[in-house]
Amino acid sequence: MSEWYTNDGKDSDVVLSTKACIVRNIKGYNFMPRLDDKECQSLLETIDKAIDKDVYVGGNASNIDKNTILKLTRLQILGREASQMANPERKAFYYNDDVSLSVAVGAGEHLTVKAMAAGHDISVYKKAEEAVLDLESKLDIAFSENYGFLTSNVRLAGTGLKVLYTVSLPAISKTEGGIAALSQRVGQYEWSIYPFAERGEIADSDVYIIASVNTLGVTEDEVLKRGEMLISDVIKAERALRDEIASSKKDQSADIYGRSYGTLRYANMISRSEALQDLGWLRLYHDYDDTGDINISWNTINKLTMDILWEPEAPTRKNSQSVASQKFRAQGIRKILKGAD
Amino acid sequence: MRCERCGKELTNRIIKINGVTYCENCARLMGYDRFLKDPSDLLGNPFSPLDQIASSLMQMSELDFGNSTLTCPKCGMTLREFENEGRVGCIECYNTFNDNIVREMFKQQGNSEYAGRLPAQSADTDVKTAEIPQEIKKEAPGKQKEIEVTEKNEAPTKEEQEKAPAGKSGKGLTLEQLMKADLGMLSDEDLEKGIKVAADAEEYKLASRLRDELKGRKEGEGNV
Ligand SMILES: [Zn+2]
Numbered sequence: 001m002s003e004w005y006t007n008d009g010k011d012s013d014v015v016l017s018t019k020a021c022i023v024r025n026i027k028g029y030n031f032m033p034r035l036d037d038k039e040c041q042s043l044l045e046t047i048d049k050a051i052d053k054d055v056y057v058g059g060n061a062s063n064i065d066k067n068t069i070l071k072l073t074r075l076q077i078l079g080r081e082a083s084q085m086a087n088p089e090r091k092a093f094y095y096n097d098d099v100s101l102s103v104a105v106g107a108g109e110h111l112t113v114k115a116m117a118a119g120h121d122i123s124v125y126k127k128a129e130e131a132v133l134d135l136e137s138k139l140d141i142a143f144s145e146n147y148g149f150l151t152s153n154v155r156l157a158g159t160g161l162k163v164l165y166t167v168s169l170p171a172i173s174k175t176e177g178g179i180a181a182l183s184q185r186v187g188q189y190e191w192s193i194y195p196f197a198e199r200g201e202i203a204d205s206d207v208y209i210i211a212s213v214n215t216l217g218v219t220e221d222e223v224l225k226r227g228e229m230l231i232s233d234v235i236k237a238e239r240a241l242r243d244e245i246a247s248s249k250k251d252q253s254a255d256i257y258g259r260s261y262g263t264l265r266y267a268n269m270i271s272r273s274e275a276l277q278d279l280g281w282l283r284l285y286h287d288y289d290d291t292g293d294i295n296i297s298w299n300t301i302n303k304l305t306m307d308i309l310w311e312p313e314a315p316t317r318k319n320s321q322s323v324a325s326q327k328f329r330a331q332g333i334r335k336i337l338k339g340a341d
Numbered sequence: 342m343r344c345e346r347c348g349k350e351l352t353n354r355i356i357k358i359n360g361v362t363y364c365e366n367c368a369r370l371m372g373y374d375r376f377l378k379d380p381s382d383l384l385g386n387p388f389s390p391l392d393q394i395a396s397s398l399m400q401m402s403e404l405d406f407g408n409s410t411l412t413c414p415k416c417g418m419t420l421r422e423f424e425n426e427g428r429v430g431c432i433e434c435y436n437t438f439n440d441n442i443v444r445e446m447f448k449q450q451g452n453s454e455y456a457g458r459l460p461a462q463s464a465d466t467d468v469k470t471a472e473i474p475q476e477i478k479k480e481a482p483g484k485q486k487e488i489e490v491t492e493k494n495e496a497p498t499k500e501e502q503e504k505a506p507a508g509k510s511g512k513g514l515t516l517e518q519l520m521k522a523d524l525g526m527l528s529d530e531d532l533e534k535g536i537k538v539a540a541d542a543e544e545y546k547l548a549s550r551l552r553d554e555l556k557g558r559k560e561g562e563g564n565v
């Protein structure tokens with residue numbers, strides 16, 4: 001079965017992925033920060049009974065082997081933060097065959113259901129909702145008429161829903177004041193934008209996450225509608241600026257495009273930020289290159305970008321700059337580009 | 342908490358602009374210098390525009406952690422722990438920290454009324470992935486206006502603090518209150534007392550709803 005992020009997605013020149021996350025908690029159990037180990041075992045068992053084994057594989061995190069952890073990181077079920085796998089006996093992960101749908105137990109809230117799709121694809125909401133409805137019918141879910149679904153993190157109380165678009169915005173990033181203007185636009189929709197970076201990291205790419213904020217005072221439908229309006233604006237703005245840069249600075253852009261491809265294709269060692277910068281240029285000028293010399297599909301650009309962003313071999317940036325990891329990364333990229341030639 | 346622009350962990354100052362959190366460095370890079378002034382400078386300056394003073398005051402109030410020793414009777418979470426982590430320990434915490442939770446929610450959302458779907462009911466949504474025409478190349482120049490926003494860098498204006506939901510009602514609830522109550526929000530104690538109140542008034546349906554709620558919490562097994 002192919003893995004979800006290697007599928008062709010819509011608007012994949014800008015949008016890497018669309019995700020819908022829904023969190024829920026079970027009545028009768030304290031939330032995770034106050035759940036003792038014994039109760040936690042009982043919670044894991046209760047949820048395990050409710051998980052549809054025809055749809056999902058997986059289970060208690062302490063039984064997941066190292067290779068599967070790497071795979072689940074690359075497929076964006078687990079964050080790259082190593083702390084995600086702390087206390088594995090208190091967590092469980094379930095996922096479907098292409099890993100586009102997953103249920104994490106004990107990762108912040110009792111239940112985190114996540115649906116993911118390549119490119120711009122809001123149908124992920126329905127997919128996540130369907131999975132959650134199934135669990136809601138089998139489990140006693142913490143819910144209040146005033147606050148909606150109750151959560152340990154009070155900022156999620158209400159719908160418990162977050163919609164996230166991961167976008168690559170080389171042209172807006174390279175335009176002076178571009179990101180500031182975009183942040184304001186996003187704020188007007190009451191959504192948020194933040195660079196792809198994890199705790200303690202410096203953002204070193206033009207990849208951003210555009211995420212919904214409100215879980216109270218809005219229906220699920222309103223969240224989705226706003227998100228779709230916002231992401232359309234973002235896609236149009238990024239394309240317009242690529243157009244502007246590619247036409248007003250044609251020679252320079254063509255030059256950097258070729259050099260970026262050359263580096264990715266033939267480098268023996270490459271740092272994470274350099275690879276991401278080069279991929280940003282490939283993305284910016286891809287549709288304007290009329291030489292026909294460079295043959296790389298959007299799918300390949302996106303796969304490489306996500307592989308490097310979620311690089312499972314470098315769960316912390318500490319080792320990701322070492323000679324060994326720079327070589328490992330460069331070889332991985334060369335292999336994929338050679339295959340695409 | 343970290344800067345939403347560069348991802349750096351925030352150590353001393355937290356600058357919030359339009360709901361986005363920045364570190365000092367990024368706020369400066371993005372031209373938001375006026376937010377970086379010490380709030381006392383602004384207050385001492387008679388020419389400070391009102392919105393600057395208001396936004397500084399809001400920043401200060403965000404950093405004003407209560408030192409109350411309020412503790413959740415069910416899970417032992419203290420108010421201070423909640424304020425430090427933004428996380429509560431159990432359902433009962435929502436009653437215990439009611440005012441503080443609502444304030445926390447207001448920081449993020451203009452409105453604290455729940456408007457989403459009910460458990461086990463599908464949300465009524467027909468949103469389809471928006472169609473965006475691929476071919477917008479070679480349009481008139483000046484396209485970058487798309488992302489220009491005319492508004493100035495207004496401070497967040499979310500202080501329309503609505504009244505906190507009047508959920509909390511102290512010792513034992515009356516029959517009428519029980520009828521209207523959001524059962525998920527009642528404490529175990531309220532439920533126990535409520536069952537008696539309802540039974541005394543021969544409201545057996547209500548009594549059994551209350552009993553189910555209480556039972557669901559104690560067993561925690563749901564109906565798997
Ligand atoms: Zn910053």
Ligand SMILES: [Zn+2]
Nearest residue numbers: 413416431434
């Ligand atoms: Zn509690």
